[in-house]
Amino acid sequence: DAKTTQPTSMDCAEGRAANLPCNHSTISGNEYVYWYRQIHSQGPQYIIHGLKNNETNEMASLIITEDRKSSTLILPHATLRDTAVYYCIGLRRGSQGNLIFGKGTKLSVKP
């Protein structure tokens, strides 16, 4: 499974877009990029995943570079409730392997 690297922490102003980067230079062709987040003291929450095309859902957008070595999670209009730790994970879908949660990025949305 791909090793991912994320910044330890980021700040974002409320109402602005939050752009969270993730490097996954060792990702293989059949590994998806998954994003989860964990709001303080709660269980992780799935956000979005993608293989090579950009993806968008009601929560966020995922932009994956053409070489697939990095991606960016975009929260278009961050709110205070988006303050959380965001995890970027590389995994082959349906794999016997499992989600490996690193330390993630602590996003603080400030008023």
Added chain:
Amino acid sequence: NAGVTQTPKFRVLKTGQSMTLLCAQDMNHEYMYWYRQDPGMGLRLIHYSVGEGTTAKGEVPDGYNVSRLKKQNFLLGLESAAPSQTSVYFCASSLVLGGETQYFGPGTRLLVL
């Protein structure tokens, strides 16, 4: 739907005591997982199950046992608790093995003295 529920929410044990954590899901998911999360760390997989009656070891299985007698329930047992098992335990379930949309419970906080 309740999703994934965990019982109890919080527990204090003395070293050497035993206990069972219960996870229940009402989404008819085949796959279920137990993770632990220590302060400032990401989640680590303890055990998982690919269906009723089957279990497998994860990254940190030592000191824990699990059972999946019913599809909707996944039990995590500590036979002889140790202070190193002080942690927050999360249960999850999913339709697809491994990735995509694992639904997590609210967690059980365990303190072993």
